[in-house]
Structure formats: C-alpha cells, structure tokens
Amino acid sequence: MTEVFSIRTYLRDIPLPFCPGCGNITVMDYFLRAVHELGHKDLRKFVFLSGIGCTAWIPSPHFEADSIHTTHGRSIPAATGMKLVRPELNVVVFGGDGDLVGIGLSHLIHAARRNMDIKVILVNNMIYGMTGGQVAPTTPFKAKTTTTPYGSFEHPLDATRLVVAAGASYAARWTTIHGVQLKEAMKKMLTTEGFAFVEAVSQCPTAFGRRVGLKTVADMLRWFKENSVPLEEAEKMTEKEIEGKIVVGEHVSRRLPTLTETIHETIEEARKHA
Amino acid sequence: MNKKKVEQSTFFWQGNEACAEAAIAAGCRFFAGYPITPASEIAEHLAERLPQVGGIAIQMEDEIASMGAIVGASWAGAKAMTATSGPGFSLMQENIGYAFMTETPCVIVDVQRAGPSTGQATKCGQGDVMQARWGTHGDYASIVLSPNSVQEMFDLTIQAFNLAETYRAPVILLADEVVAHMRERIVVPAKIEILNRRKPKPTEKAFFGVEEIPPMPSVGAGFNVTVTGSTHDEYGIRSTADPKVHQKLVERLVGKIRGNADRLADVEEHNVKNCDVGIVSYGCTSRAVYETVDLARERGIKVGFIRLKTVWPFPDKIVQVMAKNAKAIIVPEMNLQQIFYEVKRAVGNAVSVFPLNKIGGGEMITPEELFTEIIEGAWKK
Numbered sequence: 323m324t325e326v327f328s329i330r331t332y333l334r335d336i337p338l339p340f341c342p343g344c345g346n347i348t349v350m351d352y353f354l355r356a357v358h359e360l361g362h363k364d365l366r367k368f369v370f371l372s373g374i375g376c377t378a379w380i381p382s383p384h385f386e387a388d389s390i391h392t393t394h395g396r397s398i399p400a401a402t403g404m405k406l407v408r409p410e411l412n413v414v415v416f417g418g419d420g421d422l423v424g425i426g427l428s429h430l431i432h433a434a435r436r437n438m439d440i441k442v443i444l445v446n447n448m449i450y451g452m453t454g455g456q457v458a459p460t461t462p463f464k465a466k467t468t469t470t471p472y473g474s475f476e477h478p479l480d481a482t483r484l485v486v487a488a489g490a491s492y493a494a495r496w497t498t499i500h501g502v503q504l505k506e507a508m509k510k511m512l513t514t515e516g517f518a519f520v521e522a523v524s525q526c527p528t529a530f531g532r533r534v535g536l537k538t539v540a541d542m543l544r545w546f547k548e549n550s551v552p553l554e555e556a557e558k559m560t561e562k563e564i565e566g567k568i569v570v571g572e573h574v575s576r577r578l579p580t581l582t583e584t585i586h587e588t589i590e591e592a593r594k595h596a
Numbered sequence: 597m598n599k600k601k602v603e604q605s606t607f608f609w610q611g612n613e614a615c616a617e618a619a620i621a622a623g624c625r626f627f628a629g630y631p632i633t634p635a636s637e638i639a640e641h642l643a644e645r646l647p648q649v650g651g652i653a654i655q656m657e658d659e660i661a662s663m664g665a666i667v668g669a670s671w672a673g674a675k676a677m678t679a680t681s682g683p684g685f686s687l688m689q690e691n692i693g694y695a696f697m698t699e700t701p702c703v704i705v706d707v708q709r710a711g712p713s714t715g716q717a718t719k720c721g722q723g724d725v726m727q728a729r730w731g732t733h734g735d736y737a738s739i740v741l742s743p744n745s746v747q748e749m750f751d752l753t754i755q756a757f758n759l760a761e762t763y764r765a766p767v768i769l770l771a772d773e774v775v776a777h778m779r780e781r782i783v784v785p786a787k788i789e790i791l792n793r794r795k796p797k798p799t800e801k802a803f804f805g806v807e808e809i810p811p812m813p814s815v816g817a818g819f820n821v822t823v824t825g826s827t828h829d830e831y832g833i834r835s836t837a838d839p840k841v842h843q844k845l846v847e848r849l850v851g852k853i854r855g856n857a858d859r860l861a862d863v864e865e866h867n868v869k870n871c872d873v874g875i876v877s878y879g880c881t882s883r884a885v886y887e888t889v890d891l892a893r894e895r896g897i898k899v900g901f902i903r904l905k906t907v908w909p910f911p912d913k914i915v916q917v918m919a920k921n922a923k924a925i926i927v928p929e930m931n932l933q934q935i936f937y938e939v940k941r942a943v944g945n946a947v948s949v950f951p952l953n954k955i956g957g958g959e960m961i962t963p964e965e966l967f968t969e970i971i972e973g974a975w976k977k
Contacts, residue, residue: 336833366818367816369815369816371668382822382824382834383822383824383832383833383834386820387820388815388816388819388820388821388822389821389822389823390668390671390815390823390824391822391823391824391825391826391834392664392667392691392694392825393664393690393691393693393694393825396660396661396664396690396691396694398661398664399628399656399660399661399662399663399664399665399668400664400665400667400668400671401668402654402656402661402664402665402668403626403628403664403665403666403667403668403669403670403672403676404668404669404671404672404815405668405672406626406652406654406665406669407625407626407652407668407669407672407673407674408672408673408814408815408816410816411672411815411816428657428658428661429657429661429664432656432657432661585652585654588647589647589650589651589652591647592644592647592648593647593648593650595648596648596649
C-alpha cells in the first residue's frame with residue numbers, strides 16, 4: 323500500500339455525533355482502513371444502508387457515498403431490494419444490536435438463509451444506547467439497565483452463531499480491542515461472495531459501561547480483553563464455562579450459491595421458456 | 597401467458613391478473629410481497645411473468661420487509677410494487693411513511709377484505725379507506741386510486757405507476773376482493789402512456805427540495821445521495837432540531853399532493869348538475885349505482901352520481917358541484933361510514949348527506965337496496 327491512509331478521504335466534512343470513547347468511531351476507522359487496503363480510493367462502488375440507532379450514523383451521512391438511512395431494523399430488506407436490482411454494487415449494512423438483532427432480527431436470519439450477497443456489520447454494544455440505555459437482546463444476564471433496574475432476567479442472543487446456522491457465507495466476531503483482526507475480517511467480508519457478517523463487540527461508555535461498574539472506556543476494553551475467548555478454545559469449553567464470554571474469531575467462511583446468482587439463473591431460465 | 601409483453605388485445609382476466617400485467621406494461625421490474633388473501637394472485641402471476649421480462653419477483657419474510665425491499669429497489673432505479681390486504685397493509689404503514697418522507701416512487705396494492713384484524717379473510721370490504729389516507733404517523737398526504745372493474749385494475753395500476761413517478765411518492769391502488777377476484781373482458785390498449793421519474797443532471801445536488809418535485813438520482817450513479825427518513829434539508833442531510841427545516845420539508849411534501857388535488861382528481865360523473873339525489877361511491881360498491889340510476893329513472897327520479905377513481909386527495913370541488921344541485925347525497929360503502937364523513941366535510945351545510953352501509957360476509961350493497969334508500973330512505977323524512 324503506497325498511499326497513506328487518511329480517514330478524511332472517505333468522509334464528508336460534517337462533525338461526528340458520537341460520545342467521547344464510543345466504539346462506533348473505532349469500527350468506522352477499521353472499516354475504512356479495510357476499504358483502503360483493498361485499494362478503493364473512494365466509496366463510489368459502495369452503497370451503505372443503515373437503520374435507526376447510533377451505529378446507523380456511521381455511514382449516514384458521514385460517508386462520502388450513497389447512503390440510505392432507513393426505518394428501525396429495516397436496512398436489510400432495503401439492501402435486499404437494492405442488491406437484486408443492481409448486483410454490481412457493493413451493498414453494505416451497518417447496524418447496532420437493537421436494530422439488527424432486536425427489531426430487525428427476522429430480516430437478518432432470512433438474509434443469511436437466502437445467502438443474500440450483502441455485507442452486514444453489527445456493532446454490538448449490548449444496549450440501546452441512543453434511547454438512553456435500555457436492555458437489549460444482547461445484554462448480558464443480570465446486567466443493570468434502565469429497564470432492568472434489578473438486573474436483566476433474560477439471556478442474550480449470539481448473533482454470529484445464529485447467522486452461521488442460518489446459512490451465511492462468512493461470519494466473524496471480534497471486539498474493538500482486536501483492531502487488526504477486525505480490519506482483516508472486514509476485508510474478508512468485503513471480498514466474500516454471499517452473505518457476509520462481522521460482529522464488532524463495542525463499548526458504550528455513556529449508556530452501558532458506567533451502569534455495570536465499568537466506569538471508563540479503558541475498563542470496558544479491559545473487560546473485553548479478559549472475557550474474549552478464541553473460537554478454537556471455546557470449542558473445548560462447556561456451555562457453562564462459555565457463558566458470559568465473548569467468543570472471538572472467524573466462525574465460518576465458505577463458498578455457497580448466492581441469491582443474486584440463483585435468482586439471475588432463474589431469470590435466464592424463464593426467458594428461455596417465455 | 598407465454599408472450600413476453602402483453603400486446604394489444606382483448607382478454608378475459610381476473611382483476612389481480614390485470615393488475616399484475618399492467619404493472620409489467622407500466623415498466624415495473626421489481627415485486628416483493630408476502631402471501632395474503634385476496635391479493636396472492638398478484639404475487640403468483642408476477643412470480644411467473646416478471647422473470648420472463650428480466651424482472652425480479654421475490655417473496656419476503658413479511659410485509660414490512662416487502663415494503664422495505666421495494667423502497668430499496670426504487671432507489672436502485674427500478675419501478676417497484678408490492679401487493680397485500682388489510683393486515684399486511686397495516687404492517688407496511690411505517691415504510692409507506694418512509695417512502696413518503698424520502699420521496700420514493702413505488703406502488704402499493706391493497707386488495708381490501710373485511711377487517712379489522714384478521715376479520716373475514718376471503719370476504720370483501722372497503723374498510724381501509726381511512727387507513728390508506730392516514731395509516732402512517734405524522735403529517736402526510738397520500739395518492740389513492742380505486743378501481744371498480746377488471747379494466748380499471750389494469751388502467752389504474754398503470755396510472756398508479758405514472759403518478760408515483762411524476763410526484764415522487766408512494767401511490768396506493770385501493771382495490772377490493774370483488775374487483776380483484778372477478779373475471780371480465782379487458783382491452784389492453786395499443787398505446788399506453790408511461791411516465792418516468794426525472795433524473796438529475798450531473799451537476800445537480802438538491803434531491804430533496806428547492807423544486808416542489810425534485811429530480812431523483814439512483815444509487816451507484818455517482819451522486820453520493822444521502823437518503824433519510826429523519827427530517828433533512830434539500831441535500832438530504834439530517835436536521836433533527838431546526839423547526840424551519842422540518843416545516844419547509846413537510847409542508848412541501850404534503851403540498852405537492854394537496855396542492856395538486858384538482859389535477860389528481862379523477863372521477864366518473866353522471867347528471868351531477870341535474871339530479872334530485874346524488875350518490876358518491878367508489879370501488880365494487882359503485883357497480884350497483886348504474887342499475888340504481890336506471891331503476892330511479894323509471895320512477896321519474898333523477899339520480900346523479902360521482903364515482904371516485906381518485907379517493908385521495910379527496911375531490912372536494914366536484915362533490916361541491918353536486919351539493920349545489922342535489923336535494924340529498926347518499927354515500928353507499930362496505931364499511932361503517934368512512935367516505936361519508938369526508939363528503940359531509942366537503943359539502944358543509946349545502947346539502948344533507950346520508951350513509952348506506954353494509955359489512956361482513958362479502959355481501960354487496962344491491963341496486964335494490966340503494967334504490968329503496970332513494971325512494972323511502974332517511975333523507976325523505
């Protein structure tokens with residue numbers, strides 16, 4: 323790579339809205355580094371879609387690119403329609419855990435099932451941050467949030483394992499302390515044919531960390547570090563031992579027929595018989 | 597149907613089939629839907645036919661996703677449609693609001709059945725008239741067309757696409773089970789007028805304002821367009837606190853439809869200026885009116901009617917002309933007085949307005965019932 327990476331190459335000149343210490347900035351940075359290292363000098367070949375929540379504001383309107391900021395949880399259906407009509411575009415979805423794993427979960431599963439060739443980045447901060455720190459489907463058991471003041475009585479969902487089971491071509495999970503791995507996973511995601519998914523476990527110091535005893539960003543990152551277990555190790559552990567851990571690594575990478583391929587084969591077939 | 601495109605000819609089609617063929621004729625190349633009675637035939641027909649013309653038909657996981665997918669397809673440059681019935685129409689309302697706010701042309705077909713809720717899935721109703729107008733939240737205006745024959749399922753579907761492209765707005769084809777499921781003779785005309793959205797020039801940047809109906813770029817065309825359902829300025833940049841930006845945007849969005857109400861008004865009228873009794877009707881219910889007029893004429897009663905092909909924006913002025921001439925206006929509907937109150941609002945105190953309603957079981961209002969209302973109804977007392 324001859325040119326030096328500058329994040330400004332890919333951004334509009336609009337101030338970022340994120341709180342100090344927000345993990346979204348880290349994810350944005352590593353995503354754009356991945357784009358840069360793949361040789362894209364701009365974002366012209368990309369379309370970005372997002373729903374509602376802090377993560378939705380990573381691309382919209384900050385990326386100097388086409389960006390569609392949809393309704394809450396509905397970025398994946400819009401991305402599906404867009405990619406089917408314009409298969410040559412790189413369609414990338416950014417979403418938080420509330421957006422993609424809460425209200426929009428059905429679409430996430432079905433996109434993986436269809437092997438819809440879109441790239442999905444889940445920024446999982448384990449909380450509804452924008453609305454002030456309510457419990458999410460990803461919130462750890464017993465964590466105190468504004469809507470679980472006595473601690474959460476529910477168990478969290480593992481989105482990465484879910485999309486693997488549903489049929490994704492690529493899925494990886496890292497945290498915001500795993501910068502290099504996160505960037506490499508995003509590069510692999512962007513070059514995968516089919517549904518590709520990267521979960522970035524991320525810190526929300528404003529609405530989550532300070533309520534669960536992790537007062538500073540550094541405390542949160544240290545917690546990620548101490549709780550992360552590589553996939554290879556996790557496979558040797560019992561379910562009970564894994565509970566509360568963050569299983570990091572590449573969960574799947576495989577070549578499967580994509581929806582764009584199968585739907586366009588169908589069109590060719592139908593045209594022959596028309 | 598093996599022909600790639602429908603050519604000028606006469607067919608014996610089901611209403612839903614006519615709607616699907618009209619969509620193809622109008623240039624629709626993307627359909628996303630979810631199975632629901634009594635609209636499923638539209639999806640089934642397009643699943644067979646769209647691939648033959650290089651288009652895409654996909655069954656989504658629900659109606660929310662269907663509506664989301666057509667919004668995405670529209671921004672990718674395709675003419676796109678979905679079709680549903682009441683319960684699915686309810687689920688689509690959020691993204692219909694999004695399509696309105698982001699000025700995304702698309703067509704939503706609602707084949708009405710008896711509601712609320714699951715209601716009577718296979719039976720006709722006209723209970724979604726107000727939902728088609730006010731279904732999504734916030735200030736908005738909608739363009740809603742109501743066909744009363746298989747021919748109009750074809751003609752008004754094309755019209756719906758043309759209006760969606762012209763006004764850069766979602767357009768609703770408000771059909772009903774009777775019109776959608778019956779079979780009739782239909783003539784596909786030799787020449788069909790097709791209108792397309794205005795594309796921006798390479799130097800243009802204001803895709804959400806300045807002009808009343810701004811040009812619309814597609815994604816992937818180098819415009820770096822930012823689309824958002826949040827309040828935004830002329831360039832699509834979010835502005836979620838400035839009252840002026842919100843007021844300017846939403847007044848323009850509502851104004852481009854409300855302000856063009858006269859141009860959008862499409863009605864069939866008969867004896868509006870010379871009638872004793874006027875009837876305002878739409879959809880399947882209006883089919884009883886023609887015979888009623890004949891029955892009344894035999895008794896020497898002059899009956900005039902207005903049949904709404906455009907239900908929204910409501911054609912106030914045309915109804916007001918009738919109000920000046922008629923002694924009473926009767927509004928027959930297969931719901932509990934939805935357009936009735938709209939007619940009352942439009943005519944004020946100029947004339948008395950009387951409802952005639954029937955719901956459930958798919959039972960239509962008959963010409964005899966309408967005639968009875970004319971000769972001995974409440975308006976006479």
